[in-house]
Each structure stands twice: as C-alpha cells, then as structure tokens.
Amino acid sequence: KAGVTQTPRYLIKTRGQQVTLSCSPISGHRSVSWYQQTPGQGLQFLFEYFSETQRNKGNFPGRFSGRQFSNSRSEMNVSTLELGDSALYLCASREEGQTSDTQYFGPGTRLTVL
Amino acid sequence: AQSVTQLGSHVSVSEGALVLLRCNYSSSVPPYLFWYVQYPNQGLQLLLKYTSAATLVKGINDFEAEFKKSETSFHLTKPSAHMSDAAEYFCAVSPSGTYKYIFGTGTRLKVLA
Numbered sequence: 001k002a003g004v005t006q007t008p009r010y011l012i013k014t015r016g017q018q019v020t021l022s023c024s025p026i027s028g029h030r031s032v033s034w035y036q037q038t039p040g041q042g043l044q045f046l047f048e049y050f051s052e053t054q055r056n057k058g059n060f061p062g063r064f065s066g067r068q069f070s071n072s073r074s075e076m077n078v079s080t081l082e083l084g085d086s087a088l089y090l091c092a093s094r095e096e097g098q099t100s101d102t103q104y105f106g107p108g109t110r111l112t113v114l
Numbered sequence: 115a116q117s118v119t120q121l122g123s124h125v126s127v128s129e130g131a132l133v134l135l136r137c138n139y140s141s142s143v144p145p146y147l148f149w150y151v152q153y154p155n156q157g158l159q160l161l162l163k164y165t166s167a168a169t170l171v172k173g174i175n176d177f178e179a180e181f182k183k184s185e186t187s188f189h190l191t192k193p194s195a196h197m198s199d200a201a202e203y204f205c206a207v208s209p210s211g212t213y214k215y216i217f218g219t220g221t222r223l224k225v226l227a
Contacts, residue, residue: 043220
C-alpha cells in the first residue's frame with residue numbers, strides 16, 4: 001500500500017495570507033490526525049478526524065481548521081498567517097481510529113511564513 | 115494531564131556501542147506507548163509500540179523497549195549502534211480514551227565512528 005502523502009512538501013507564504021495543506025491517508029484508513037512540529041514547541045497535536053467528523057482538538061487558535069472528505073482525504077487550513085506558524089506540519093493516518101492503533105505519518109509540509 | 119519526558123536531548127554513542135534512550139510517562143493508567151524515529155526532512159517512522167500484550171517489545175532494526183509500570187518507563191535500547199541510526203527519536207503516549215499522541219521533546223542520537 002502507498003503511504004501517507006502530503007502536498008505540497010514546501011510552502012512559502014507571507015504574514016496575513018492563508019494556506020491549505022492536503023493529506024491523503026493510507027488506503028482504507030479512516031482516521032487522520034494533524035500535528036505541528038517546531039524546534040521550540042516540539043510535536044503538538046492539532047486535531048483528528050474520523051469519518052468526516054472532528055473527534056479531538058488540540059490547543060490551537062481558531063485560525064487553524066481542518067476537514068475530512070468522504071474518501072478520508074483531509075485538508076488543514078491556516079488563516080491570517082503569523083511568523084510563528086512556520087513549522088513542519090505532519091499528517092498521520094490510522095485504520096480504525098482506536099487509541100491502540102498505530103499512526104502512520106506522512107513526510108510533512110514545511111511551511112515558512114515571511 | 116499526561117506527559118512524556120525524554121531525558122537527554124542529545125545522546126552520543128560510538129558505533130557498535132549500546133544505545134539507551136530514556137522515556138518516562140505520567141499516567142495513572144498504563145497508556146499505549148510508541149517510539150518513532152525521524153530522519154532529517156522526513157516524517158516519523160514507527161520503531162515499536164506497547165499495547166499491554168508483552169512488557170518487552172521488539173521493533174525494527176534491532177530496537178527494543180521494555181515497559182516498566184513500577185518505574186513508569188519505556189526506555190529504548192539497541193545492542194549495537196550503527197551509523198545509520200543517527201536520527202531524532204520520539205517517545206509518544208496515547209492516553210486511554212483519546213485519539214491523539216502526546217510526544218516527548220525528542221532525543222537526537224549521534225553515532226561516532
């Protein structure tokens with residue numbers, strides 16, 4: 001099976017713009033989670049979607065939003081970008097969304113905000 | 115709130131030496147525990163996971179970890195380090211009843227020739 005894919009891999013934006021990142025999970029996986037990775041804060045959970053419903057959310061401002069489509073693909077949107085949003089955004093999928101299930105991570109999208 | 119502590123943000127070992135990366139978690143109920151590795155400019159790759167089936171867990175590339183409830187630890191070991199093991203390693207916990215991972219701050223492993 002193909003792994004988790006994320007597009008684009010690299011992105012450069014300026015402050016105030018918005019951005020949409022895309023994630024395609026492993027075929028058959030219904031749960032998609034998003035994480036932000038920065039040198040200062042490490043890996044932080046953004047949100048998780050299962051069967052098109054947001055099931056869990058981390059402590060991020062409302063500028064960060066997401067959605068999941070019927071084919072389990074997910075998008076993450078960040079509006080009104082700030083310099084601090086520069087990070088590696090990782091998407092992970094798992095089969096049934098059980099807490100014991102392994103999450104499989106994509107290569108990430110590196111977002112740079114100028 | 116549950117947390118994960120990785121002692122040592124940087125660890126250096128000689129090639130062929132034992133690798134020991136430490137991870138402690140805080141939880142009143144044993145959670146599910148994972149070790150991931152991240153190579154530069156890549157995502158996270160699962161090394162192994164603990165889901166209560168066995169306390170000694172074997173993973174890929176000769177890594178293993180032992181779950182010790184009394185010490186709330188899940189340290190990662192490898193008998194003999196290889197140059198290709200140089201990477202950043204993350205311990206993660208999946209608390210019961212949630213659908214997210216809580217990650218440690220990571221340990222960057224350097225392997226010396």
